[in-house]
Amino acid sequence: MRIKFPLEEGQKWKWQGFLLEDGEQIAGEMTAKVYGEEYVTVPAGRFKCKRVVLDFHYEGHPDRCVTQWFAPSVGMVKGERLVKGKMKGLWGIIQKILGINHFIIELRSWQVKGQQFNLSR
Numbered sequence: 001m002r003i004k005f006p007l008e009e010g011q012k013w014k015w016q017g018f019l020l021e022d023g024e025q026i027a028g029e030m031t032a033k034v035y036g037e038e039y040v041t042v043p044a045g046r047f048k049c050k051r052v053v054l055d056f057h058y059e060g061h062p063d064r065c066v067t068q069w070f071a072p073s074v075g076m077v078k079g080e081r082l083v084k085g086k087m088k089g090l091w092g093i094i095q096k097i098l099g100i101n102h103f104i105i106e107l108r109s110w111q112v113k114g115q116q117f118n119l120s121r
Helices: 089-098
Strands: 012-021 024-042 045-058 063-071 075-084 102-106
Touching: 024 063, 024 075, 045 075
Parallel strands: none
Antiparallel strands: 012 024, 024 045, 045 063, 063 075, 075 102
């Protein structure tokens, strides 16, 4: 995915190009917008993040909406992917087996090189 850093509230951009999915090159586009700061709680802790919403449109494939939360000095702490239709290939198999169109990824732990954190205090 194409993310433009540093993230600024209200920032918008568009990307057009090709995606390689299951060995197939697919033409499409993505639009993105950065929203304000909000707190997000994941297994790794609570983080002050900026939310980025990306909308994907690819020829012959269902639209997708991806929302990601980024914390300074950490990176992405949470991601959600919503598929608006039936997918193909590996994602289609996962979608069919699990019967879901909504995927969530959360940061479980993190470490700054050379430093250790004890979150159980």
